[in-house]
Amino acid sequence: MLLSIIAALMLDSAAVDTAKVDSGFVFTTVDSVAITPVKDQHRSSTCWAFSTLGFLESEVLRTKGKEIDLSEMFVVSKTMIDRATYCVRLYNEPHFAPGGSAYDVIYCMSHYGLVPQEAMPGIRYGWTKNDTLPVHAELDRVAGGYLNGLNGLKKISPVWKEGLQAIYDTYLGKCPEEFEYEGKKYTPKSFVQMLGLNEDDYVSITSYTHHPFYEKFALEVPDNWRMDQMYNVPMEDMMRIIDNAIEHGYTLAWGADVSELGFTRKGISVVPDEDNGADLTGSDMAKWVGMSNDEKKSKLTEKPLPEKTITQQMRQDAFDSWETTDDHGMQIFGTAKDQNGKKYYMIKNSWGAIRSDYKGIWYVSEAFMQYKTNDILVHKDALPKDIRKKLGLR
Secondary structure, eight states, X not given: OHHHHHHHHHHHHHOOOGGGSTTSOOOEEEEEOOOOOOOBOOSSSOHHHHXXXXXXXXXXXXXXXXXXXXXXXXXXXXXXXXXXXXXXXXXXXXXXXSOOOHHHHHHHHHXXXXXXXXXXXXXXXXXXXXXXXXXXXXXXXXXXHHHHTTTTOSOOOTTHHHHHXXXXXXXXXXXXXXXXXXXEEEOHHHHHHHHTOOGGGEEEEEOOTTSOTTSEEEOOOTXXXXXXXXXXXXXXXXXXXXXXXXXXTOOEEEEEOOOSTTBOTTSEEOOXXXXXXXXXHSOOHHHHHTSOHHHHHHHHTSSOOOXXXXXXXXXXXXXXXXXXXXXXXXEEEEEEEOTTOOEEEEEEOSBOTTSSTTTTEEEEEHHHHHHHEEEEEEEGGGSOHHHHHHHTOO
């Protein structure tokens, strides 16, 4: 009963009276799982931390009925030091970058723990609600420059990592070794134990044909630098996992490509057939060809239109040709339908509550989910029983 009340409250705070949104879309929620409030990553490449911690916050809601706000910058600090160490061990051949994956958060949880937001707020200067100062971009440039300074040396000292840690400590604050939360003292690891989170409960899922189905492999994308072993399943099974999770009260962390024309800043994500844009928009072909990408995007996403039929081969071709990139992490938490009855997934983004027509929520079509999903992270109990059996999961 408590979770039902929380879910209703969360949805009420996130949902919008879509009839009032002048976008041509009217959505009706079909199923929704409890989420914590939408956050804003501002000008930082930390979507992977925001989305996966949002997922874990929903896990705590699901299991304990407790709303908690976890510190993204604790995870960022720990992960970036690890990523820098990895790069240095390979003589800086892999490019040091501020991105990451959902697995980085799970790894941090297991090896270093987690802390609540108040124990380490992060970003010591700037990054207020209306701040335009790109503090995190400055941090990324300073840290990257520090590592680049090691290039060409025949030998490096054992204290280089302390210097890099000092940079992150300066910008983000020091990661606490002990803190007080709700009147009790915790370490980051004992805090995870109190929350009841266990890394063994979570699995990564992907769907590509260049590796065998129902086996594990490390998805070859730059931000999977830890070489997380993901279970590879057919596209249809991947979609079944997403649907089954939502139906049974689980959310998912979602790694996706949002560089397509159909992904808008207004909160709509679709795969319209832009090759036939004249037919879809009512424009003549000459006008359509002359439009900019922004103009095409506006036309193709101003109202529900027919979409491409996605196949497994289309997913693979887009991945192999670099058309599908691993550029954003979000959280899947529900399903909806538009005024024509077409299915959409409800997505919690981390671009703030005013960055879309739906208070920080995106509506992603089934075709977009099929086409542009790189990977998902989910509780293993959320998988359909037959798929769990094929993967050898207990």
